[in-house]
Amino acid sequence: MRRITVLGATGSIGGNTLDLIGRRPDEFQVVALTGGRNVARLAELARRHRAELAVTAHEDCLDDLRAALDGSGIEVAAGAQAITEAAARPADWIMSAIVGAAGLPPGLRALEQGTTLALANKESLVCAGPLLMDTARRHGATVLPVDSEHSAVFQALIGEDIAAVERVIITASGGAFRDWTVDEMTRATPAQAASHPNWDMGQRITIDSASLFNKALELIETHEYFGIPPERIEALVHPESMIHAMVGFRDGALMAHIGPPDMRHAIGFALNHPDRHDLPVERLDFAALGQFTFRAPDEVKYPALRLAREVMAAGGLSGAVFNAAKERALDGFLDGRVSFPQMAEVVEATLDTMSSSGLGIAVPSLDMVLDIDARARATADRVMAEL
Numbered sequence: 001m002r003r004i005t006v007l008g009a010t011g012s013i014g015g016n017t018l019d020l021i022g023r024r025p026d027e028f029q030v031v032a033l034t035g036g037r038n039v040a041r042l043a044e045l046a047r048r049h050r051a052e053l054a055v056t057a058h059e060d061c062l063d064d065l066r067a068a069l070d071g072s073g074i075e076v077a078a079g080a081q082a083i084t085e086a087a088a089r090p091a092d093w094i095m096s097a098i099v100g101a102a103g104l105p106p107g108l109r110a111l112e113q114g115t116t117l118a119l120a121n122k123e124s125l126v127c128a129g130p131l132l133m134d135t136a137r138r139h140g141a142t143v144l145p146v147d148s149e150h151s152a153v154f155q156a157l158i159g160e161d162i163a164a165v166e167r168v169i170i171t172a173s174g175g176a177f178r179d180w181t182v183d184e185m186t187r188a189t190p191a192q193a194a195s196h197p198n199w200d201m202g203q204r205i206t207i208d209s210a211s212l213f214n215k216a217l218e219l220i221e222t223h224e225y226f227g228i229p230p231e232r233i234e235a236l237v238h239p240e241s242m243i244h245a246m247v248g249f250r251d252g253a254l255m256a257h258i259g260p261p262d263m264r265h266a267i268g269f270a271l272n273h274p275d276r277h278d279l280p281v282e283r284l285d286f287a288a289l290g291q292f293t294f295r296a297p298d299e300v301k302y303p304a305l306r307l308a309r310e311v312m313a314a315g316g317l318s319g320a321v322f323n324a325a326k327e328r329a330l331d332g333f334l335d336g337r338v339s340f341p342q343m344a345e346v347v348e349a350t351l352d353t354m355s356s357s358g359l360g361i362a363v364p365s366l367d368m369v370l371d372i373d374a375r376a377r378a379t380a381d382r383v384m385a386e387l
């Protein structure tokens with residue numbers, strides 16, 4: 001039996017992960033499941049998958065979780081520290097699917113036990129790529145990408161020499177507003193932004209898809225995970241979301257990874273790695289699909305991509321500033337303090353304000369990342385108050 005923990009079990013990636021695990025109950029023992037405020041769902045999943053431990057991120061949810069699991073024999077705990085401790089419980093495979101920078105401390109703790117970390121939480125790599133990858137190396141742990149584009153690049157690179165890679169193309173659906181004008185985007189509501197054309201995902205990543213901040217995070221994620229120089233990484237709008245990434249080699253060949261927009265492929269690949277196993281995903285009928293289309297991203301309409309390139313050039317702690325400012329700007333959009341296009345203004349102003357804050361540290365410690373994250377959030381809040 002492989003011992004499995006799912007951080008962020010109550011979310012979209014968590015649900016897809018447990019869907020796959022639940023289909024092969026004889027092979028997996030669920031160690032810990034973690035969630036946030038959705039205590040009813042966490043308790044239901046913990047019972048269904050016979051978890052040893054269920055943890056909510058919020059101490060004020062502990063009584064509800066305890067009541068929901070009464071009589072089950074499942075241990076309960078609450079708080080950010082309890083989630084990090086859950087990641088330290090011996091497990092063979094841990095899914096990192098908490099949304100936001102909150103996923104970083106438990107992800108690092110999981111790596112310190114030398115396990116395999118299936119990494120959906122792209123924010124970890126954006127905030128602290130060198131720290132995360134260095135921690136994995138020092139503890140003999142493995143990080144497997146789960147983000148669809150990065151799983152695609154990983155698969156295209158199997159058996160290849162990374163030195164022969166000329167370019168990496170990650171695709172973008174273009175998000176909810178790909179055919180809207182900037183003027184129309186000024187009046188966009190959170191509900192409109194949270195309607196993805198192709199993928200069924202959590203609210204925050206879906207809105208990031210609409211602003212292309214998701215793709216901006218993914219450019220940085222590609223650089224941090226694969227070590228590909230920024231100038232060799234491209235984003236390409238592909239409205240059908242069938243090609244997830246392409247890797248171009250020095251001889252001009254391109255390896256494309258193609259599949260339906262279903263995260264159970266990338267999750268299943270990471271779960272079964274290094275083998276392949278049957279997965280319940282649609283098989284594509286190319287004659288019925290007819291055609292795939294592409295266009296260059298509009299970097300004026302979507303400043304996030306330019307900002308990501310500036311962050312990669314600056315390096316150090318600037319990724320943590322970028323992510324924290326983006327998270328706060330998104331909170332501001334959700335609660336009506338800023339318009340949709342103003343999110344990019346908030347991130348840019350926060351980066352400008354903090355550029356002289358000693359961000360150029362090659363491998364920052366977790367404490368340094370958490371400190372800069374808190375300062376960037378406070379700066380972004382001040383920027384929003386002054387808009």
Ligand SMILES: NC(=O)C1=CN([C@@H]2O[C@H](COP(=O)(O)OP(=O)(O)OC[C@H]3O[C@@H](n4cnc5c(N)ncnc54)[C@H](OP(=O)(O)O)[C@@H]3O)[C@@H](O)[C@H]2O)C=CC1
Pocket residue numbers: 007008009010011012013014034035036037038039057083096097098099100102120121122123146147148199200201202203204205263
């Ligand atoms: N969804 C997708 O298809 C994809 C997602 N990703 C990445 O995977 C990660 C998860 O995304 P997704 O599943 O869509 O997100 P969801 O919003 O659906 O789920 C997020 C999970 O994190 C929990 N959570 C929220 N805040 C905290 C916190 N402060 N501390 C601990 N746990 C918390 C939530 O708990 P609760 O809901 O109970 O409050 C939930 O379990 C993100 O990093 C995203 O970018 C990457 C590629 C594709």
Ligand SMILES: CC(=O)[C@@H](O)[C@H](O)COP(=O)(O)O
Pocket residue numbers: 147148149171172173174175199205208209210214215263
């Ligand atoms: C499924 C996945 O990996 C998401 O990150 C996806 O990329 C979002 O779609 P966009 O291409 O619209 O950003």
Ligand SMILES: [Mn+2]
Pocket residue numbers: 147148149218
């Ligand atoms: Mn992605």
